[in-house]
Amino acid sequence: QVPLVQSGAEVKKPGASVKVSCRLSGYTLTELSMHWVRQAPGEGPEWMGGFDPEDGETIYAQKFQGRVTMTEDTSTNTAYMELSSLRSEDTAVYYCATDSSGFWRGYFDYWGQGTLVTVSS
């Protein structure tokens, strides 16, 4: 197993930013590619972006370009996802997920438990 432990629920006002953390144990971040997926109430999951091991770059979904930043702290084996300019439509459960395939066209083999982010005035 590759436990992924995420930070707790957040409540934010419109226009604010949120930063969700995801701590990895059992493996190091350099061995895996980290992705972020969110799921709004009543909707299917939505991929936000992730690390491409073939190019060594983080790729963001165009929908979130300019608003999302994904970073990693290898000293603590923790990944972060920061989303800015929050609006009510960003209310969702945010998941980190790993891809151990080594390829860009891989799969999400382990997931965090999810972090609920509520955006409300």
Next chain:
Amino acid sequence: DIQMTQSPSSLSASVGDRVTITCRASQSLSGYLNWYQHKPGEAPKLLIYAASTLQGGVPSRFSGSGSGTDFTLTISSLQREDFATYYCQQSYSTPRTFGQGTKVEIK
């Protein structure tokens, strides 16, 4: 973006039933299709990757098939612990996209 359409959106079945869920993509995926199981309050779980490869530790009653644009997840004999929502997801192109899900409920 590639659109993923699952059917049915929900189904009711009994323990021991054979269950089939389909997923259709808006363009060919060259086999880059994955299946996940999600139970409320839990982390999603990878069941099948590359259309038909069973993830380690997943019971053999789960199987995947298909190619091109049409894919199928089959549970050969539904167990109580299989009641959940199932999602297909394509990794062929960016952005990766998911189906809307199929909720499997107890009849």
